[in-house]
Amino acid sequence: MEKAQKVFESMMENDFCSQWLGIKPILIEKGHCILQMEVRKEMLNGFGTLHGGMAYSLADSALAFASNSYGRISPLINGNMTYSKSAKIGDVLKAEAKVISLGNKKADTDVVITCEGQEEPFYFFRGTVYRTSKEHAV
Amino acid sequence: MEKAQKVFESMMENDFCSQWLGIKPILIEKGHCILQMEVRKEMLNGFGTLHGGMAYSLADSALAFASNSYGRISPLINGNMTYSKSAKIGDVLKAEAKVISLGNKKADTDVVITCEGQEEPFYFFRGTVYRTSKEHAV
Amino acid sequence: MEKAQKVFESMMENDFCSQWLGIKPILIEKGHCILQMEVRKEMLNGFGTLHGGMAYSLADSALAFASNSYGRISPLINGNMTYSKSAKIGDVLKAEAKVISLGNKKADTDVVITCEGQEEPFYFFRGTVYRTSKEHAV
Amino acid sequence: MEKAQKVFESMMENDFCSQWLGIKPILIEKGHCILQMEVRKEMLNGFGTLHGGMAYSLADSALAFASNSYGRISPLINGNMTYSKSAKIGDVLKAEAKVISLGNKKADTDVVITCEGQEEPFYFFRGTVYRTSKEHAV
Numbered sequence: 001m002e003k004a005q006k007v008f009e010s011m012m013e014n015d016f017c018s019q020w021l022g023i024k025p026i027l028i029e030k031g032h033c034i035l036q037m038e039v040r041k042e043m044l045n046g047f048g049t050l051h052g053g054m055a056y057s058l059a060d061s062a063l064a065f066a067s068n069s070y071g072r073i074s075p076l077i078n079g080n081m082t083y084s085k086s087a088k089i090g091d092v093l094k095a096e097a098k099v100i101s102l103g104n105k106k107a108d109t110d111v112v113i114t115c116e117g118q119e120e121p122f123y124f125f126r127g128t129v130y131r132t133s134k135e136h137a138v
Numbered sequence: 139m140e141k142a143q144k145v146f147e148s149m150m151e152n153d154f155c156s157q158w159l160g161i162k163p164i165l166i167e168k169g170h171c172i173l174q175m176e177v178r179k180e181m182l183n184g185f186g187t188l189h190g191g192m193a194y195s196l197a198d199s200a201l202a203f204a205s206n207s208y209g210r211i212s213p214l215i216n217g218n219m220t221y222s223k224s225a226k227i228g229d230v231l232k233a234e235a236k237v238i239s240l241g242n243k244k245a246d247t248d249v250v251i252t253c254e255g256q257e258e259p260f261y262f263f264r265g266t267v268y269r270t271s272k273e274h275a276v
Numbered sequence: 277m278e279k280a281q282k283v284f285e286s287m288m289e290n291d292f293c294s295q296w297l298g299i300k301p302i303l304i305e306k307g308h309c310i311l312q313m314e315v316r317k318e319m320l321n322g323f324g325t326l327h328g329g330m331a332y333s334l335a336d337s338a339l340a341f342a343s344n345s346y347g348r349i350s351p352l353i354n355g356n357m358t359y360s361k362s363a364k365i366g367d368v369l370k371a372e373a374k375v376i377s378l379g380n381k382k383a384d385t386d387v388v389i390t391c392e393g394q395e396e397p398f399y400f401f402r403g404t405v406y407r408t409s410k411e412h413a414v
Numbered sequence: 415m416e417k418a419q420k421v422f423e424s425m426m427e428n429d430f431c432s433q434w435l436g437i438k439p440i441l442i443e444k445g446h447c448i449l450q451m452e453v454r455k456e457m458l459n460g461f462g463t464l465h466g467g468m469a470y471s472l473a474d475s476a477l478a479f480a481s482n483s484y485g486r487i488s489p490l491i492n493g494n495m496t497y498s499k500s501a502k503i504g505d506v507l508k509a510e511a512k513v514i515s516l517g518n519k520k521a522d523t524d525v526v527i528t529c530e531g532q533e534e535p536f537y538f539f540r541g542t543v544y545r546t547s548k549e550h551a552v
Contacts, residue, residue: 010184011183011184011185012184013184014182014183014184014185014186015182015183015184015189016179016180016181016182017180017181017182017183017189017191017192018183018184018189019180020180041154042154042155042157042158043154043155043158044152044153044154044155045149045152045153045155045156045199045202046148046149046150046151046152046153046156046202046206047149047152047211047213048152051153051155051156051195051198051199052194052195052198052202052214052217053155053191053192053194053195053196053197053198053199054155054191054195056190056191056194056195056198056217056219057189057190057191057192057194057195058191059191060189060190060191060194061183061189061191064183064184064190068184073185075185075221075224076190076221077220077221077520077542078218078219078220078221078492078542079190079194079218079219079221080216080217080218080219080356080402080494081194081216081217081218082215082216082377082384082402082404083213083214083215083216083217084377084379084384086213100397100400101358101360101396101397101400103360105519105544106491106544108358108360108400120377121376121377124376124377124384124402126356126358126400126402128358128491128492128542130519130520215382215404216354216404218356218494218540220515220522220540220542222515222517222522238535238538239496239498239534239535239538241498243381243406244353244406246496246498246538258515259514259515262514262515262522262540264494264496264538264540266353266354266404266496268381268382286460287459287460287461288460289460290458290459290460290461290462291458291459291460291465292455292456292457292458293456293457293458293459293465293467293468294459294460294465295456296456296457317430318430318431318433318434319430319431319434320428320429320430320431321425321428321429321431321432321475321478322424322425322426322427322428322429322432322478322482323425323428323487323489324428327429327431327432327471327474327475328470328471328474328478328490328493329431329467329468329470329471329472329473329474329475330431330467330471332466332467332470332471332474332493332495333465333466333467333468333470333471334467335467336465336466336467336470337459337465337467340459340460340466349461351461351497351500352466352497353496353497354494354495354496354497355466355470355494355495355497356492356493356494356495357470357492357493357494358491358492359489359490359491359492359493362489
């Protein structure tokens with residue numbers, strides 16, 4: 001099994017939040033990850049659409065698996081989310097994360113979230129992780 | 139009852155996500171809001187600390203109540219989160235939102251999240267809402 | 277002449293800052309723009325590399341031409357810059373701006389800045405403009 | 415002379431960009447800095463107001479002096495700028511930078527830019543620096 005896959009499984013086992021979100025892995029490889037999530041009732045905000053923090057959570061999980069896939073423990077230090085369209089209950093979202101810059105001390109990752117059956121992306125996320133010198137025990 | 143309080147109650151009634159997060163209002167007034175949330179097991183990430191998206195969700199809810207408190211429907215268009223410290227299970231977090239700039243078409247809001255018993259803030263959030271011309275029906 | 281080109285020329289005529297930066301247009305079309313700039317001595321910071329604000333200025337100009345290319349006056353409301361590598365005096369930079377989301381009231385644009393002779397991008401910028409209802413007089 | 419002041423003078427000597435911007439120090443102390451800048455013609459954008467990148471440059475310089483004031487070399491890795499009002503030619507701007515979180519590996523700094531004679535801030539900046547282990551030679 002590839003290291004990226006091993007790191008994902010090791011992280012996901014303890015990631016009770018991603019489990020609660022119902023996140024499913026579609027693709028896990030070095031610096032690249034695709035996750036799927038279906039919008040449920042308890043993810044809605046006061047406007048009846050997907051809560052901004054839930055869309056962000058999906059993106060953050062995708063970033064985490066992509067940027068930790070190289071093996072080093074890499075926590076998020078900054079995240080930025082741009083909202084274009086609003087997802088509704090029952091929508092099936094796909095988050096694709098790609099590491100756009102891999103440095104010795106930090107890495108930057110883009111995540112684009114699309115909605116099944118719709119062409120234009122709904123959410124755009126960009127985040128930076130600090131790359132510690134500690135390796136995932138996998 | 140003040141308009142800010144009315145808007146909060148009207149939004150919160152349908153905000154199943156904030157309800158799920160166990161968010162409690164400490165203070166709700168025009169352009170200003172304090173919320174409280176306790177970190178639960180299903181909010182943890184693969185590192186055993188509060189998932190970045192859960193901290194963001196608390197901040198986003200605080201921003202939403204503060205920036206909608208003037209009466210106009212105002213959805214988030216951009217959110218930025220800076221991570222300084224990591225909350226753990228059982229931690230009681232307070233999110234204080236203040237509108238820092240109120241324009242005709244957009245408003246900017248800062249949210250600082252602190253942890254009970256600790257002096258230095260854990261998370262810093264800044265977000266921008268688009269101010270529609272539509273009023274909350276309260 | 278295309279509208280995008282006309283808007284560019286009309287804006288550039290008064291854009292004394294882009295003129296001072298020595299910005300040259302490589303490509304100007306609807307929602308898409310490539311600019312070139314050479315790093316000069318008065319653009320350096322205290323570390324002897326390109327000042328973060330100068331890299332940002334190049335990106336901001338590229339965003340402005342791309343997001344105003346549809347004809348409506350569209351000022352920046354939020355900009356976010358991620359720094360990966362540092363440019364030096366004499367470096368020739370290319371900034372490519374693409375509108376990633378075009379809404380009725382706002383548009384989001386990505387700008388990637390690369391350095392001649394180097395493969396990996398140096399700077400990543402993402403910004404949001406408010407789309408007024410006023411048209412450029414071109 | 416205080417270390418913060420020594421670091422400022424050492425950086426400013428080579429910071430040809432801040433010199434070009436006409437930046438003047440009003441206050442330099444540990445984790446805190448106030449700079450002044452007057453808007454000149456070559457700082458204007460195509461709308462006849464201060465170019466977004468010039469406002470950002472002022473904020474970035476203020477952040478640099480505040481976050482390097484502890485002695486460790488600390489380059490910017492991410493900057494976020496929110497635009498509320500537009501400065502015009504002749505306006506005298508003040509940028510106040512405060513370190514809001516000082517960690518071992520990174521520091522976060524807020525900068526608020528105000529305009530002489532006006533109450534409400536014009537620009538809000540937040541940035542993160544990586545704190546290297548190398549000390550400024552002062």
